[in-house]
């Protein structure tokens with residue numbers, strides 16, 4: 001009795017009990033209520049405050065692939081205090097993004113997104129309502145009309161073919177000039193100019209300032225963007241980092257400011273000569289839509305129509321440049337593969353004409369090379385982060401509304417259950433048994449454009465563009481590096497993963513014109 005009296009009188013004990021009760025109730029209140037029959041996604045133990053930030057490390061796609069082997073296709077981590085569900089496995093991802101597409105189509109409220117396109121971006125924005133649907137449809141229609149749709153007024157099959165043929169031939173000349181002057185070159189800065197000119201011409205027609213210093217400096221600094229909108233960027237999850245010196249964040253803000261200013265100026269200049277009876281490019285089509293906006297069922301605010309071009313231009317140059325840059329490095333490190341592409345081009349195209357888009361079905365090996373480059377490099381290792389729009393479930397796990405979702409495309413493309421020798425670069429894997437066509441079922445297992453409601457709207461033009469650039473370059477040139485030079489293929493993590501800079505690429509003419 002005396003013992004109990006002693007304990008009950010201790011003020012320290014009273015205080016400790018009170019703190020314990022408060023903590024217990026706070027933790028209980030914060031824990032997600034899991035409906036009967038479902039479980040919370042599993043995951044490793046995380047540190048207080050930082051959660052699993054250290055686990056992600058420099059290559060979150062690799063760390064999260066490793067974790068998926070232990071915890072499965074639906075796992076949960078915590079970055080800072082934010083829970084994040086990570087999805088792996090093609091079937092599970094299809095289930096989420098296609099079958100339950102509406103539940104998983106959201107975008108999380110991330111700090112970095114607020115700087116992109118003044119927070120009005122179609123891609124990096126939380127809106128999933130009727131305005132987003134209407135903007136996405138408008139972007140798809142305008143992009144299609146001025147890239148891949150056939151137009152009887154053109155000499156080429158479509159705008160894309162016209163612009164890419166011209167730019168690819170310029171690029172051949174630029175490579176050759178570098179060879180004559182220096183004997184080798186760094187390809188990315190030359191490729192990005194050509195690719196930016198293609199999307200610039202589709203967006204702005206003759207109003208695109210092809211040679212302006214401002215444009216070139218922007219497109220050459222796209223890394224400042226990609227490194228900050230990657231899945232797991234610390235600034236999005238640790239608010240304190242926004243107030244500490246942060247050079248990467250500063251470069252990102254700077255890039256976005258310059259990008260919006262450049263595009264606003266180009267749009268305004270274009271408006272001076274807008275003629276609604278002669279629409280020649282994407283911005284013209286968007287101007288037209290603002291004129292007719294009263295007739296449309298969903299009213300999109302005026303400023304949200306024309307700035308769709310920011311998303312298209314932004315998405316259109318960095319991704320395609322990265323694809324072509326990886327392709328060139330894989331070609332010089334695998335001369336056998338390059339020889340097979342050359343042989344195919346010589347047999348199908350010959351030397352008297354240039355490759356065209358319509359040659360695609362007859363060039364299955366080149367097509368297989370592109371698919372294998374997408375799969376092997378998985379240079380968009382995650383999609384743009386998603387979030388759930390309502391409480392939902394996946395594979396028996398409860399996922400509450402507004403949960404941040406990472407989708408690991410890299411894991412899908414290297415899944416040992418789907419791919420034989422996933423770490424080998426082997427284009428042949430995509431060919432049918434008689435090597436005359438692409439194995440469609442296998443090609444659909446490559447995941448680099450996302451899936452479902454947020455699937456990339458530029459997938460078809462991007463695939464056609466990469467094909468035609470490579471076909472024209474490889475038809476005319478043989479690429480190599482000086483004998484003995486070791487080419488580093490270690491990527492740098494980001495929204496798009498880039499190869500290391502290689503300054504010693506060489507290009508040799510295959511025949512005189």
Ligand code: HEM
Pocket residue numbers: 122123124136139143199311312313315316317319320323380382383384385448449450451453454455456457458459461462463
């Ligand atoms: C090889 C080139 C490309 C790759 C690998 C690629 C990949 C992707 C990926 C992974 C996403 C995110 C999907 C998601 O969040 O689930 C995306 C979104 C998007 N892409 Fe692409 N892309 C490429 C080229 C292009 C091009 C050329 C354009 C337009 C000219 C474009 C326009 C867009 C847009 C507007 C979105 C946002 C869609 C939305 O949020 O609803 N992309 N892309």
